[in-house]
Amino acid sequence: MSKILVVDDEKNILELVRFNLEREGYQVLTSLDGMSALGLARSETPDLILLDIMLPEMDGLEVCRELHRDPLTKDIPIVMLSAKADELDRVLGLEMGADDYITKPFSPRELVARVKARLRRSPRGEGKTGEVQTAGRMDYGRMLIDEERFAVYIDGVKQEFTLKEFELIRFLARYPGKVFSRDQLLEQVWGYDYAGDSRTVDVHIRHIRQKLEQLPQGDHIIETVRGVGYRFKEGAIC
Numbered sequence: 001m002s003k004i005l006v007v008d009d010e011k012n013i014l015e016l017v018r019f020n021l022e023r024e025g026y027q028v029l030t031s032l033d034g035m036s037a038l039g040l041a042r043s044e045t046p047d048l049i050l051l052d053i054m055l056p057e058m059d060g061l062e063v064c065r066e067l068h069r070d071p072l073t074k075d076i077p078i079v080m081l082s083a084k085a086d087e088l089d090r091v092l093g094l095e096m097g098a099d100d101y102i103t104k105p106f107s108p109r110e111l112v113a114r115v116k117a118r119l120r121r122s123p124r125g126e127g128k129t130g131e132v133q134t135a136g137r138m139d140y141g142r143m144l145i146d147e148e149r150f151a152v153y154i155d156g157v158k159q160e161f162t163l164k165e166f167e168l169i170r171f172l173a174r175y176p177g178k179v180f181s182r183d184q185l186l187e188q189v190w191g192y193d194y195a196g197d198s199r200t201v202d203v204h205i206r207h208i209r210q211k212l213e214q215l216p217q218g219d220h221i222i223e224t225v226r227g228v229g230y231r232f233k234e235g236a237i238c
Helices: 011-023 034-044 060-069 087-095 108-120 163-174 182-190 199-211
Strands: 003-007 027-031 048-052 078-082 100-103 137-139 143-146 151-154 222-225 229-232
Touching (some): 011 027, 100 108, 163 182, 199 222
Parallel strands (some): 003 048
Antiparallel strands (some): 143 151
């Protein structure tokens, strides 16, 4: 049973999230402020933390920073919860070490789905048939994304990916099933202040697909969502 720590200073939101997660079989811990959240994270070492940004005493960004400084908690996935919908706030949260970002108000069903997806990608979490959950490695059968070596392997052979191609496929693979627009990918992979053409993303996606052609359906691992952007195919096994 996965253990989840929910941190929010609004009791009604805590109870809503607790109810929906416990209904799915998760063990849920709760905290109303940043300081107590740090203590619970260190003593209970949950499998995932849902962390509000606007907290008393210590805000969520500072809690996130402290968690990543502590060897005991640095590998715990963090999903930010916030009423701040501004894109800069989302980017800041991710840069502080958050693994995902959910904006309030949110659908309980979406929140549970995002929690499940994040736990599947975590070496601490649930795991998933066909995926090897080793820290820094995302295994899809014949294809392996090694985050520590900045490399992609097919059948054990390292492929010639440029740095940006690797960063792009790695970013998409961290959020399977989630659609990102070209502008979002530019901000996340090339940098918030990048002033280049969004067609840059299309070119890099095309190159990545060409390098995955040797895999069955490899060029479809990164799916195009017409009029929106791109996503990494959820449950992709090569």
